[in-house]
Amino acid sequence: MATELAGLVDAERGLISRRIFIEPEIYEEELRQVFARCWLFLCHDSQVARPGDFLTTYMGEDPVLVVRDSAGQVHAFLNVCRHRGNRLCRADDGNAASFTCAYHGWTYGNDGQLTGVPYLKDAYHGELQRENWGLVPVAQLDSYKGLLFATFDPEAPPLLDYLGEMAWYLDNFVDRREGGIEIVGTHKWVMPCNWKFPAENFGGDAYHVPWSHLSAVKTAFSTGVTTKPNATGHMVSPGNGHISICVGPNDSGEPPVPEIQAYEEQIRPEVEQRLGPRSRLVNPIVGTVFPNFSLLRATSRTLRVWHPRGPGKTEVWSWVFADKAAPRHVKEAIRLAGVRGFSPSGTFEQDDMDNWQECTQTCRGVVARRMPLNTQMGLGHDRFDPQLGAWASEFRMSESNHRRFYGRWAQLMAATDWGQLPNGAARETRHA
Amino acid sequence: MRNEDVIREIEQFLYREARLLDTRRFHEWLELFTDDVRYWMASRSNRYPKSSKAISILDPDRYIEDDVGREDELAVLDETRQTLAGRVARLDTGMAWAEDPPSRTRHMISNIEVEAGDTEGELRVCSNFIVYRSRAETEEDFYVGARQDVLRRVGGAWKIAQRKLILDQNVLSAKNVSIFF
Numbered sequence: 001m002a003t004e005l006a007g008l009v010d011a012e013r014g015l016i017s018r019r020i021f022i023e024p025e026i027y028e029e030e031l032r033q034v035f036a037r038c039w040l041f042l043c044h045d046s047q048v049a050r051p052g053d054f055l056t057t058y059m060g061e062d063p064v065l066v067v068r069d070s071a072g073q074v075h076a077f078l079n080v081c082r083h084r085g086n087r088l089c090r091a092d093d094g095n096a097a098s099f100t101c102a103y104h105g106w107t108y109g110n111d112g113q114l115t116g117v118p119y120l121k122d123a124y125h126g127e128l129q130r131e132n133w134g135l136v137p138v139a140q141l142d143s144y145k146g147l148l149f150a151t152f153d154p155e156a157p158p159l160l161d162y163l164g165e166m167a168w169y170l171d172n173f174v175d176r177r178e179g180g181i182e183i184v185g186t187h188k189w190v191m192p193c194n195w196k197f198p199a200e201n202f203g204g205d206a207y208h209v210p211w212s213h214l215s216a217v218k219t220a221f222s223t224g225v226t227t228k229p230n231a232t233g234h235m236v237s238p239g240n241g242h243i244s245i246c247v248g249p250n251d252s253g254e255p256p257v258p259e260i261q262a263y264e265e266q267i268r269p270e271v272e273q274r275l276g277p278r279s280r281l282v283n284p285i286v287g288t289v290f291p292n293f294s295l296l297r298a299t300s301r302t303l304r305v306w307h308p309r310g311p312g313k314t315e316v317w318s319w320v321f322a323d324k325a326a327p328r329h330v331k332e333a334i335r336l337a338g339v340r341g342f343s344p345s346g347t348f349e350q351d352d353m354d355n356w357q358e359c360t361q362t363c364r365g366v367v368a369r370r371m372p373l374n375t376q377m378g379l380g381h382d383r384f385d386p387q388l389g390a391w392a393s394e395f396r397m398s399e400s401n402h403r404r405f406y407g408r409w410a411q412l413m414a415a416t417d418w419g420q421l422p423n424g425a426a427r428e429t430r431h432a
Numbered sequence: 433m434r435n436e437d438v439i440r441e442i443e444q445f446l447y448r449e450a451r452l453l454d455t456r457r458f459h460e461w462l463e464l465f466t467d468d469v470r471y472w473m474a475s476r477s478n479r480y481p482k483s484s485k486a487i488s489i490l491d492p493d494r495y496i497e498d499d500v501g502r503e504d505e506l507a508v509l510d511e512t513r514q515t516l517a518g519r520v521a522r523l524d525t526g527m528a529w530a531e532d533p534p535s536r537t538r539h540m541i542s543n544i545e546v547e548a549g550d551t552e553g554e555l556r557v558c559s560n561f562i563v564y565r566s567r568a569e570t571e572e573d574f575y576v577g578a579r580q581d582v583l584r585r586v587g588g589a590w591k592i593a594q595r596k597l598i599l600d601q602n603v604l605s606a607k608n609v610s611i612f613f
Contacts, residue, residue: 050494051490052490052494053494070490089486089487090478090480091479091486092478093477094479094480094487094489094495095489095491095495096487096488096490097487097488097490098487098488099486099487100485100486100487100488102486110490184506185505185506186506187508187604188603188604189603189604189608190604190606190607191607192607211527212529214525214527215525218522218525218527219518219519219521219522221518320506335504335506335510336510338506339506339508339509339510340510343506343609344604344606344607344608344609345508345509345608345609347519349608350530350609351528351529351530353530353608355529
């Protein structure tokens with residue numbers, strides 16, 4: 001199957017088979033080859049700040065329990081009881097010393113150890129080795145500047161190598177000020193589309209903004225930076241399938257909210273100092289860490305995961321964030337911009353759903369499925385820019401990022417081990 | 433005025449409001465709000481109560497069992513009169529794709545309770561809603577929850593001075609919230 005799948009993406013010519021958005025067999029293979037191997041975003045450190053704090057999430061379709069144990073160490077386990085496979089923790093979040101399965105009462109400590117088995121002495125005759133039946137941990141768990149990631153693949157490269165040069169682009173969202181960011185709140189909802197449509201959109205689609213979102217710009221919910229004819233910027237691919245939409249250094253995606261605009265003006269020298277000389281070349285305002293973690297700093301500020309739920313369904317988990325050091329009134333303005341711009345009701349975001357839904361659902365037709373998707377915009381008009389540590393498009397709109405994203409997807413679908421995958425751009429030494 | 437008459441009047445006010453929404457008369461609907469209105473919709477989370485035996489709580493001081501979004505948390509909607517007007521203006525641009533073609537809605541309002549408000553000219557009104565949305569060919573959504581309104585007498589007419597909406601879902605099953613409640 002692997003060889004056949006590799007032919008579904010022709011990144012060189014910008015042609016993508018629509019089969020990858022609808023066929024159940026390809027989706028199953030994607031769960032194995034992409035989601036069970038890549039580093040996936042779990043949550044921000046501040047969401048499990050204190051001993052016992054936990055939250056439940058997913059890696060692909062696998063339910064995961066993230067918990068800080070009583071000694072202060074963070075773990076991520078399959079949220080599945082080892083006995084009958086029941087979901088262990090059924091709450092979104094909370095604080096716990098231990099978790100007890102609702103089915104037969106097996107109890108696990110917040111470090112994953114199986115501590116309690118009802119009738120252990122009588123029914124198991126004391127012969128069940130509890131130390132062998134603790135919760136199943138992820139293969140690797142690591143964090144980058146407060147962003148907690150995990151992978152189910154013990155062979156996956158270390159997180160910093162996986163992120164590669166994308167790390168600097170992440171800094172533009174989470175490390176603009178001392179103390180990093182904090183989470184302001186969460187939105188969760190279901191979209192009837194394949195997860196790759198929002199992932200590619202957030203990582204590279206400046207092209208849809210002047211049409212899809214013009215109504216929000218016209219009615220003052222967004223400044224619509226990329227709709228302006230004199231805007232500058234590039235589509236930037238730092239490698240490994242990670243992609244970012246960058247505007248020019250003097251352009252800003254901040255919403256037309258006086259508190260936020262004034263704050264940004266005030267902190268700009270500090271941010272430039274922190275991010276270094278590259279921030280005088282580009283301003284990354286949206287991006288996707290391959291495969292399904294996106295970040296946004298335009299109109300609103302959100303981190304989000306596109307959880308796959310079958311080929312035709314995606315569950316969006318979106319967190320509004322703010323610089324921890326920002327004053328209270330600015331955080332409040334950011335909270336409101338999040339509700340009004342990027343949320344289920346967001347004046348910007350709500351217009352995306354129908355497009356992604358219909359791009360997915362029309363793939364159900366066997367004839368419509370034969371028609372390849374066109375991602376040819378700017379083909380041959382991007383180059384590696386050593387100053388950006390990334391491939392960058394000549395013009396501010398291009399589908400060069402789409403081609404890199406789907407190109408990486410195809411490589412992962414075909415590769416049996418990480419050694420077969422090309423490496424992204426080398427990391428700057430300051431990230432080593 | 434007898435209590436029964438006030439209740440009847442408020443019921444009729446809410447039913448008329450529902451009809452304005454279902455017939456997409458949004459500019460007339462906006463006129464029902466005071467200039468200082470806060471229009472807010474929270475969703476719910478999924479938490480164990482403190483008494484649950486599914487977990488043993490490590491730090492009771494940090495434990496939150498309330499499952500309704502707080503007012504300083506991220507909401508589904510958190511609007512002023514001005515931003516509500518902005519949302520209506522957006523629908524008028526001819527480019528508000530989430531509502532083009534428009535949703536077909538039916539607002540069902542029930543369980544209406546009327547109580548005295550904080551001042552003489554105000555009433556507290558609780559109600560429940562089921563909003564059905566049909567869209568495109570076969571899309572269907574149900575938005576179900578509770579309303580807590582403050583109605584204020586302004587120039588001889590009732591106006592909505594505050595509206596809190598609790599949507600009884602954790603993960604919203606609708607792809608968007610492009611309609612009003």
